[in-house]
Amino acid sequence: MxxxxxxxxxxxxxxxxxxxxxxxxIKIGGSSLGVAAVLFTxxxxxxxxxxxxxxxxxxxxxxxxxxxxxxxxxxPGFFSSLKGKGLRDNLFTVTVIAxxxxxxxxxxxxxxxxxxxxxxxFAGSLxxxxxxxxxxxxxxxxxxxxxxxxxxxxDPVVGYSIAYPVSVLGMILTIxxxxxxxxxxxxxxxxxxxxxxxxxxxxxxxxxxxxxxxxVGLTIRELVERNGWKAIFGRLKRAGHASVAxxxxxxxxxxxxxxxxxxxxxxxxxxxxxxANGQEVDLDRxxxxxRRMFVSNPRVAGLRLRELQLPQRFGAIVTRxxxxxxxxxxxxxxxxxxxxxxxxxxxxxxxxxxxxxxxDSYRALSExxxxxxxxxxxxxxxxxxxxxxxxxxxxxxxxxxxxxxIVALVLGALSRTGPxxxxxxxxxxxxxxxxxxxxxxxxxxxxxxxxxFRTLAEGGGFAMLAAAxxxxxxxxxxxxxxxxxxxxxxxxxxxxxxxxxxxxPATLGFALEQTGNELPNVGYATVYPAAMVAKIVIAQLLLTxxx
Numbered sequence: 001m002x003x004x005x006x007x008x009x010x011x012x013x014x015x016x017x018x019x020x021x022x023x024x025x026i027k028i029g030g031s032s033l034g035v036a037a038v039l040f041t042x043x044x045x046x047x048x049x050x051x052x053x054x055x056x057x058x059x060x061x062x063x064x065x066x067x068x069x070x071x072x073x074x075x076p077g078f079f080s081s082l083k084g085k086g087l088r089d090n091l092f093t094v095t096v097i098a099x100x101x102x103x104x105x106x107x108x109x110x111x112x113x114x115x116x117x118x119x120x121x122f123a124g125s126l127x128x129x130x131x132x133x134x135x136x137x138x139x140x141x142x143x144x145x146x147x148x149x150x151x152x153x154x155d156p157v158v159g160y161s162i163a164y165p166v167s168v169l170g171m172i173l174t175i176x177x178x179x180x181x182x183x184x185x186x187x188x189x190x191x192x193x194x195x196x197x198x199x200x201x202x203x204x205x206x207x208x209x210x211x212x213x214x215x216v217g218l219t220i221r222e223l224v225e226r227n228g229w230k231a232i233f234g235r236l237k238r239a240g241h242a243s244v245a246x247x248x249x250x251x252x253x254x255x256x257x258x259x260x261x262x263x264x265x266x267x268x269x270x271x272x273x274x275x276a277n278g279q280e281v282d283l284d285r286x287x288x289x290x291r292r293m294f295v296s297n298p299r300v301a302g303l304r305l306r307e308l309q310l311p312q313r314f315g316a317i318v319t320r321x322x323x324x325x326x327x328x329x330x331x332x333x334x335x336x337x338x339x340x341x342x343x344x345x346x347x348x349x350x351x352x353x354x355x356x357x358x359x360d361s362y363r364a365l366s367e368x369x370x371x372x373x374x375x376x377x378x379x380x381x382x383x384x385x386x387x388x389x390x391x392x393x394x395x396x397x398x399x400x401x402x403x404x405x406i407v408a409l410v411l412g413a414l415s416r417t418g419p420x421x422x423x424x425x426x427x428x429x430x431x432x433x434x435x436x437x438x439x440x441x442x443x444x445x446x447x448x449x450x451x452x453f454r455t456l457a458e459g460g461g462f463a464m465l466a467a468a469x470x471x472x473x474x475x476x477x478x479x480x481x482x483x484x485x486x487x488x489x490x491x492x493x494x495x496x497x498x499x500x501x502x503x504x505p506a507t508l509g510f511a512l513e514q515t516g517n518e519l520p521n522v523g524y525a526t527v528y529p530a531a532m533v534a535k536i537v538i539a540q541l542l543l544t545x546x547x
Contacts, residue, residue: 006051013054016042016442034513036172036506038438042445043165047453052446059443060400065436066505067401068377068408069429074525075412086526093527094534096501100126100475101538107467108546115546119539120159121464125167125471127504130399131539132160138540161451162461163468170469171502172510174476175495184491186515203327206266207281210255211274221247231261231269232329234319234345235281235288242288244345246311256281260319261329289348295340296359302416306332314354316346324426335415339365339425365425372420376411380404402532409525437505496523500531
């Protein structure tokens with residue numbers, strides 16, 4: 001069987017994924033490893049034989065796909081966060097990484113480790129392959145410069161292979177334990193931070209009869225701006241005739257208007273306008289109709305709702321936007337994405353024209369613009385190859401993950417450049433993200449498995465294993481306690497930041513499954529670039545100080 005798997009890397013890949021993925025769905029104590037179980041399955045297979053490892057291109061491709069899709073979806077949130085507390089969050093992340101480095105130095109002297117082993121253990125504790133590569137490269141240059149025959153160039157790899165698996169599991173367990181102890185309500189956080197996560201409270205609608213004399217004669221725009229309502233007005237029924245309630249519509253006494261929003265917000269709107277009315281105006285579709293339609297037209301994707309000028313062009317308004325499994329309350333600044341389902345309200349005679357405008361083609365959404373997708377990935381890979389000089393003669397590279405993420409964040413924020421649409425349909429993004437993560441975990445697991453078990457068997461590995469577990473646990477606990485209790489960072493965002501401290505897709509995947517929303521992606525994307533650069537630099541500084 002080993003010979004067959006050795007000769008067929010594809011077979012090995014699909015067996016590891018096929019076994020690991022369902023194992024990750026098994027719940028123990030109400031939680032599961034999720035897709036991270038693929039990593040540990042890969043370690044088990046890799047430990048059987050040194051030749052049972054997937055080609056390097058497998059995990060590189062997976063890493064590129066995963067990071068690129070995360071960056072595209074997180075771009076708008078990343079740059080908006082920098083306008084607020086993003087600088088604080090990045091400084092906090094770099095400080096946490098420095099703490100991990102300090103703990104590594106303590107382990108170095110306590111266990112009598114070699115400097116290169118310590119640097120590798122640091123990189124493995126924070127699961128950062130670019131940091132390992134930087135440490136190996138620095139060690140080669142140091143050996144050539146000093147002609148030190150006692151240096152073992154495999155030491156960083158040994159330290160890394162020991163620390164890496166326990167780091168992933170340790171950080172996942174830390175998140176799991178802390179969220180249980182603190183009784184974190186991730187759903188509530190997503191509601192409170194609806195604008196940040198892309199989610200919102202459950203939407204409903206109400207029919208209101210206008211009875212307040214103070215609102216008669218005012219336009220809907222004036223009332224919304226004056227009261228700061230987060231609601232969308234849909235139909236207006238006046239004297240038995242229905243029409244679309246546009247921003248410039250002036251209300252009259254006894255008008256019936258429908259509004260969409262959260263239950264609490266609609267109570268405010270109703271109290272200000274008059275009283276709730278039992279008539280189900282939405283059921284009367286003789287004059288004004290509604291329909292959900294897909295955004296599949298590339299000319300529409302990436303544009304703000306106000307730029308579409310729907311009321312002026314079609315006498316239409318969008319009352320809801322469904323993205324993935326979440327209904328969003330639209331506003332003038334909302335950017336539409338391919339795959340969004342918009343609920344459009346307009347006169348029946350205009351419906352076909354509006355549908356053609358949005359595209360409304362499910363088939364078109366199953367196709368990806370390979371040109372823009374490939375070109376965006378190529379830009380990210382190229383950026384990762386660019387050498388960046390630092391003070392002290394150190395040169396670093398962002399690497400595959402760092403370069404790809406930065407480019408994806410920028411392209412995701414831009415959404416489109418002229419006729420080129422960079423964003424992906426929501427469903428396509430999720431599919432590619434999952435495939436990429438599985439490829440990465442299976443590749444890294446099989447390639448690390450044999451070295452991991454061999455080092456344990458040869459002795460000395462258990463001490464590094466214990467040290468790595470302590471470093472990971474302490475780093476995780478410090479990050480969560482200081483971040484959540486002192487800095488008041490929402491836990492959903494914070495677990496994403498913790499995954500970025502590791503620059504670890506497996507931890508991010510676990511965080512996403514625990515929260516059930518996109519908040520971890522926001523935290524991950526916000527601090528990932530700074531975390532990547534910090535670990536690459538610190539790994540080399542550790543060698544400089546300890547050699």
